[in-house]
Amino acid sequence: MANKFFVAPSPHVHSAQSTQSLMRDVLIALVPALAVSVWVYGLNVLLVTAVAVISCVLFEFLIQKYLIKGQSTIYNLSAVVTGVLLAFNVPSNIPLWIVVIGAAVAIGVAKMTFGGLGRNPFNPALVGRVFLLIAYPVQMTSFPQPTSNQFVDAFSGATPLAAVKANLVEVGDINLLNMLSGMMPGSLGEIASLALILGGLYMLWRKVITWHIPVAVLGSMALFAAVVAFMKGGGSLFYELPAFHLMAGGALLGAIFMATDYVTSPMTHKGMIIYGVGIGVITMIIRLWGAYPEGMSFAILLMNAVTPLINKYVKPKRFGLTSGK
């Protein structure tokens, strides 16, 4: 019989999940939010996303080939995810050359400098976004009006968060249903609250992420907002303010897709909760008392920096260590 015998230590079977399949699931989970964005802002959304994805993949390919001189890593789809997430974090009417610069920073500086996937301390897409926010503040904060929006026109180009911060509008006057469906100005991918939640549920179902980080981020934000509302006198604000903060700005996109980035988040469930609460609290502090209307990106990047420390000190519950009688 023509047999070739293979030997290896156990285990001899492997789960169906691979880096590539996980990244593919993340991309699938991002589709609903992208679709809503196209519906709200038009086809330009697809152009910006395509440019972001193509430049991210291209930069990773070139750097891997000519600088790192290693095997190509683009097939694992992580650069595609970074590209989509970068596009989700910019306005849909942004000049395309700015997107390319953002991709260069995200992949070139934040990811490949450290050796590529798995080694970067900070979330690449967010580094790209924050770089653009500081370098091109005007282009990064001029948001288009939702094209199919005939319901609400209160913000005139400002995001709900910016409008509230500038005292243009009261939280109580904002139509929360429009925020749920995505009918508001904002970054390309952050507006569609319901679609983002749907994507999050898909990732939970496919066991791509666990609930710990999103629940910790959103839960701590809601709690923080509720306490603030209580101190302001409560009333209907008591549920409006938490709901507003959960749906405004990058809260859902950040909590579900950015903070859960494997590479830059902690390894233990306990650590994930600490990290998530840190993000929620820092975001709320920046939103309420900081110079910027939105603080999600900064909060995630700050907690990214804390992740190694959390990994060092927060250990999983060891079997048999506490009970053993």
Place this chain on the structure above:
Amino acid sequence: MKTFPLGGVHPSDNKKWSNAKAIEVLELPDVVNIPLGQHIGAPATAKVAKGDKVLTGQLIAEATGFMSANIHSPISGTVTAVDMQPNGQGLRQMMITIKREGDEWMPEIDRSSDIKRECTLDSAAIIAKIKDAGIVGMGGATFPTHVKLSIPNGCKAEYLIINGVECEPYLTSDHRTMLERGEELLIGVEILKKALNVENAIIGIENNKPDAIAHLNKLIKEKQFAVKVEPLKVQYPQGGEKQLIAAVTGREVPPPPGLPIHVGAVVCNASTTVAIYEAVQKNKPLIERVVTITGKEMKEPRNLLTRMGTPISKLVEMGGGLPEGDVKVVNGGPMMGRAMVNLDSPVTKGCSGVTVFSGKESHRVDMECCIKCAKCVSACPMGLEPYLISKMSKKQMWESVEAERITDCIECGCCQYTCPAGLPLLDYIRLGKQTVMGIIRARAAANAPKK
């Protein structure tokens, strides 16, 4: 439904290939090779020499000290060699080779199929009989059963747990044994209860074997056995001793040198319990066992009652022969079994199955970079951080891995199974664990008072 507290994975169980196949008696082998070391502890000492005639069930090698086990001849015939022979991994091991002549049994062995329930022996006599019969844990760990049943001073057994979990994918030998030898199993439990002087006896069975659960419950009711069947949520590695104790009793065995008895538990595999029945009631030593031969590409997956020492190749032949091309033949199941190169190697007491993988499944998955997805940490049933101790072992940071509790690892393989980057996490962890255990032994020897 109960299960263990930390980690775990859900590999597809693939038991459908063989779980409906009744146990068949495999024809007697013409030549058997019997390794002297087929249990944990010291290898047995050979009691026969080349040219000796032996009967089926005759003692051919005696336990070397307490932590060892007797070995009996599985066939009758002539000893042709007591020599070094290659085992499944190709390593040379001391084995007794016997050429078969007929099948003549030792006269004191009761070969009838009558079921004998009444047992008048006391605890010490039962344990002595189990020791004489050379019974070891048949789930794969091959720990000598009489050692397990000898409760150390200051400890008391509160729970007898019968391991009918069979959490390894593919394997069905325990499942078939519970279905077809249910009454013997339950009498075995009664004997063990007596030996240990315990009241609580629980048979843990995973919920993917509803027929076995129903069958045993029916027997318990009909024939009035004081035993409880505990259905468990399907999750690997529930059949791990510590995991099973935690699932059934909620108690966690402390890390080494902690033992199950320190939380009042004694665990015994289902097939072993049937062997205990046979040893105590029928004077039959451990000379045969049920072995599953299975695999997706095997034409005839089966459960075969096999004499010890039968060549693995015989089982493979009965299973329909190896598929063409690339294969991996595993002694045991896919999660913890050992890949073999030498199919002439014998079936031993711990061999519950032979699983054959072919084609792409015989290869490992491609390796990529760790993406810190934390799946290994979530999967680890011992609450360790596999990504970390694996990397530290690779970098030979022995003190650090010891501090990270590498010696708690039970080598279940959940981490490596779940790793999306396909990293050989457990390879490095095993290396680290072995090294650290060596360091700990050396330290203990250095600290021991000098004579």
